[in-house]
Amino acid sequence: MGRRNLAGDDLLAERGLSRRVALMVPHFLVAPHAVAGSDLVITLAQRVARAFATRLPLTIHEPPLAIPRFAMRLYRHERRPLDPAHQWLHQQLLAIAKEL
Structure with missing residues (x-):
């Protein structure tokens, strides 16, 4: 490496x-x-x-x-933007990040 x-x-x-x-x-x-x-x-x-x-x-x-x-970023794959599980996880992560 x-x-x-x-x-x-x-x-x-x-x-x-x-x-x-x-x-x-x-x-x-x-x-x-x-x-x-x-x-x-x-x-x-x-x-x-x-x-x-x-x-x-x-x-x-x-x-x-x-x-x-430095900035923290959240990325998700473009093939899954409407997947309910991905949307839920995305919202949970954003909510936690706002509290920090």
Whole structure:
């Protein structure tokens, strides 16, 4: 698997810095378990980091650089827009997202 160039990499590069990637995981929710009790760091959304810090030996620190906000998007396949189950799920997800 190749190294991905993320938005944070551009912010670092503007300052003449770069990351040293020590570990790649298949999904970001695996990463807190991998870094707990190690000297590794991970950048996570604050809400996700706080949730994991209640269950794992993690400490939360403000990042040294301002990280741009990101948007969550909901996609569905164009073949199923009228499927009642898909419509229900879509509405449930939108309602939950509005509460966050």
